[in-house]
Amino acid sequence: MASSPSQSRYQSPPYPSASKLSDSMCYAAYAASLKCLDDSNYDKSKCQDQFYTYKECRKKEREIRLEQNRHKSFFS
Template sequence: MASRDAQESKRDDPPQPSTSSSTAMGETDAPARTGPLKLSDSMCAPQYAASLKCLDEANYDKSKCQDHFDAYKECKKQERELRLEANRKSKSFF
């Protein structure tokens, strides 16, 4: 019976975080993802939300929210570069 209790307690233990040393630009210590990035997981979610809020407040006049769009676009570029660099470091051909 004791071994069964030990097995059940192992299942209840929360996963331990990884010990990655790179946390620049909003990166987390999360393991490498294998699927598409969710917007809620993106480091650009605040810029995205701000651009939508601006559109709503400006009665969907896009010209009034260009600064928000530019900030989001720049954030997405940085996020993409970080992802590409991580892929370059993690993959080798041989």
């Protein structure tokens, strides 16, 4: 059965540079924070360490991405 246009639209990211969360270097920290929430019956106060770890990872990931793109130009 052939896939409809709406189904094929979701098979790849809308933009070539778009990435999946699972491709992020912070995916393990993200998954750990969700697991903590699940294990603690969604008591956020018990998962502050995991949230902090994920937040710091996202900061580091952003800094790396900014450094990689520092010399790229939108006008070239």
